[in-house]
Amino acid sequence: MNQQNPMVTLAGQSTYDAWKRRLPKGGHRWGAPRERGLQREMLTGKHVAFIGGDARQLEVIKSCLSLDAKVSLIGFENLQSPFSGATNREISPELLATVDMLILPILGTDEEGHVDSIFTTKTLVLTERDMRALPPHAVVYAGIAKSYLKNLCEEATIRLVELLKRDDVAIYNSIPTMEGALMMAIQHTNITIHGSNSMVLGLGRVGVTLCRSLHALGAQVKVGVRKPAHVARSVEMGLLPFSMEELANEVGDIDLLFNTIPAKVVTEAVLKKMPYSAVIIDLASKPGGVDFAYAEKRGIKALLAPSLPGIVAPKTAGRILAQTMTRLLAKEFGEEGSSP
Structure with missing residues (x-):
C-alpha cells in the first residue's frame, strides 16, 4: 500500500492525486461547482436592474456588485440591510433605457404583469411601455415566464432567458x-x-x-x-x-x-x-x-x-442562481460579449 494514502493502491495513486488536484480549494459547500475565470472587472460599466423577488435575489445582487456592475433595485426599499453600492429606484422607461440586464424573480410576472417582492409594499407592474424602453441588446432573466412576459419580450424583440429551463x-x-x-x-x-x-x-x-x-x-x-x-x-x-x-x-x-x-x-x-x-x-x-x-x-x-x-434554503437557492447568472452575464457582456 502507498504510504501517502493507505486507502489507495500504488496503481491508483496517480489517478487519485490527479482527481484531488482538480477539486476546488476548500471544496464546495453548497452543491454546485464553483466557476473559475470570472474577473471582478468583467461587468464594469454594465447596468443590472432587479425588479422584485425574495431572499434568493440577494445572492445574485451580491454577485453583480462583486463583479463591479452598476446595480439598480426596484422593490427592495424594505431591506433590513441595504446593499452598499446599489441604488433604490422606481420602474420607469427612463431607467430601463440604460439597462443591460433586467433580472426578475423566479416566477417572472403574472398574467397582468405584476411582479412579486417581499421587500416592498408597493405594487410592481411591468408594462409594454417599460419593455420597449429597454435597449435592443438588453437581456431579461427570470426563473420561468408566463405568456404575458413572453409576449412582452417578443413584441419588444428583447431576448428572454428562463433559468429554470436550464438543466444545470x-x-x-x-x-x-x-x-x-x-x-x-x-x-x-x-x-x-x-x-x-x-x-x-x-x-x-x-x-x-x-x-x-x-x-x-x-x-x-x-x-x-x-x-x-x-x-x-x-x-x-x-x-x-x-x-x-x-x-x-x-x-x-x-x-x-x-x-x-x-x-x-x-x-x-x-x-x-x-x-x-x-x-x-x-x-x-x-x-x-x-x-x-x-x-x-x-x-x-x-x-x-x-x-x-x-x-x-433561500441562501443556497440564491447561490445556485448567482453562479449561473454570473456565468451567463460574463459570457454575454464580458470581453468577448457581443453587446455594445
Missing part, C-alpha cells in the same frame, strides 16, 4: 426542493419515511433527486412514468415503476404521494382510491396537479408546495 439550474435546484419535501413529509405524518409506501409522480429532474433520496432513506418507492426510458431508469434505481394511466389502481396503500407533474393528474377518481391517512405534497408550479377541493372534501391532507428552494 433545475438539477441543482432539485436538492433544496427535495430537502423541503422531506421536511414537509416528516412534519405532516406520524410515521417514518423509512419503511413507508411512498409514491413520486414524474421522473424529471426533481423526481429523480426525490426518488433517490426516498429510496436511500428506506422507503418503498413507486414512481409514475410515461416514457419507456423512465421505466428503465426506475428499475435501474431500484424503484417500482408504473404507467401513469394506472395511477388510480396504484394508490390504494400509499402513505406519501409527491407530485412533480404540472398538470391535473391526482383527480377525483385517484383520490377516491387513496387511504384517508395519506399525505399529498404537490411540488408542481401553481395551480399544481391535485384536485385540492376534492382532497379536502374527502379528508386527505394535500399540500401545495411550489418554490420550496426559496422557502427552505
